[in-house]
Amino acid sequence: MKHTSLFVLLIATSLGLAGCNKAKPPEEVQSEVAKATSEAAANDAKADAATKETEAKAMEDLAKAKADAQTEAVDKSIGAVADAAVTEAEGQTKIALAKCEALAGDAQKQCKDEAKAHLETVKDRAKAAKDPKAP
Numbered sequence: 001m002k003h004t005s006l007f008v009l010l011i012a013t014s015l016g017l018a019g020c021n022k023a024k025p026p027e028e029v030q031s032e033v034a035k036a037t038s039e040a041a042a043n044d045a046k047a048d049a050a051t052k053e054t055e056a057k058a059m060e061d062l063a064k065a066k067a068d069a070q071t072e073a074v075d076k077s078i079g080a081v082a083d084a085a086v087t088e089a090e091g092q093t094k095i096a097l098a099k100c101e102a103l104a105g106d107a108q109k110q111c112k113d114e115a116k117a118h119l120e121t122v123k124d125r126a127k128a129a130k131d132p133k134a135p
Contacts, residue, residue: 075130082126089122 024032093115100111 079130082129086123086126089119093119 096115096118097112100108100115103111
């Protein structure tokens, strides 16, 4: 008897659970599938738009970084050329000042002033080339 009661209880429970999983009408299923498909397509479109926007921003950032790197490289090159010009002018000035020693009086003073003025001009131009924003 215990087995029979248990068997009846098991069948009743199975039937009760089976009733919970009733099939929906095809029209309702089709409507839910269409709604889910539409939502999925909309979400895919949003994801694609976000991906394209992110890729475009990344390309912009890359282009800016490349331009900044090129500008920095050019600035360094200009600085090196300007420093080399100053070094060369300093050497020429020392030679010119040594040659000025062969002169006497006002001629020697004028020779030295010209050599020093030339060096200052080169230094000013080098400074301006290295920092074009400076006055």
